[in-house]
Amino acid sequence: MNGNESSAPAAPAVGRTPVVPRRALRDGVYDAILERLLDGSTPHGSSLGIDSLARELEVSPTPVREALVQLEHTGLISRVALKGYRVVPPLSPEQLAELFDLRAILETAAVERAVSRTDDLLPELRAAHARHALRVRGVRTSPGARGREPGFPDLRECFAADWEFHLTIIRASGNRFLLKTAESLSAQVLRLRQTADPGTTDIESAVDEHAAILAAFESGAPGRPVVALREHLAAGARRVSAGG
Helix, strand or coil: CCCCCCCCCCCCCCCCCCHHHHHHHHHHHHHHHHHHHHCCCCCCCCEECHHHHHHHHCCCHHHHHHHHHHHHCCCCEEEECCCEEEECCCCCHHHHHHHHHHHHHHHHHHHHHHHHHHHHHHHHHHHHHHHHHHHHHHHHHCHHHCCCCCCHHHHHHHHHHHHHHHHHHHHHCCCHHHHHHHHHCHHHHHHHHHHCCHHHCCHHHHHHHHHHHHHHHHHCCCCHHHHHHHHHHHHHHHHHHHHC
């Protein structure tokens, strides 16, 4: 080492904001706004003001603006010229049908590819199913659930565990683009759940249908998982249509 070198780390450039903390802040703001969109506390059609959200979340307007741009891509909010962002209406019957159609196309392709990886998939799929069943049992047996149907805040973790079961299969497809497409639908899948009337949502049925998908993979019969998945999605579409 010569006299011009130093072992001390270089000082950050003046005025430069660390990348990681800013990204973490933006993601935290994104999650906070997403929760408001999905739990029913922000009605459809209501406006989302950047400055008011920044005050409520105790952050600067910049991460709020970045989060809203990101949320616009999920379809949960839309930007209206000269008026800012607004919460979009619930999914229409036609949109619900199209979303289930897309899921059937995407998830059937994933299941067909995951069958060849069944041995690796099964431990993770069993664990995902167990977590989902545990969440549902927790909602049904919690003290606050007695004498009333669970609302969306109660069901949020159940829905997340439900979707994670599906993502576990899609990951096993080995196709990164299938997985990326599915992950981009995550907010819409939760929005689908939000569209349905929570009082008519039969969360136990989803657990039973997932058990049938798991059993189909365990059977070793290549065609059974696809049949079980399609039956599950068709039943889910009927339930959402009945509650919407």
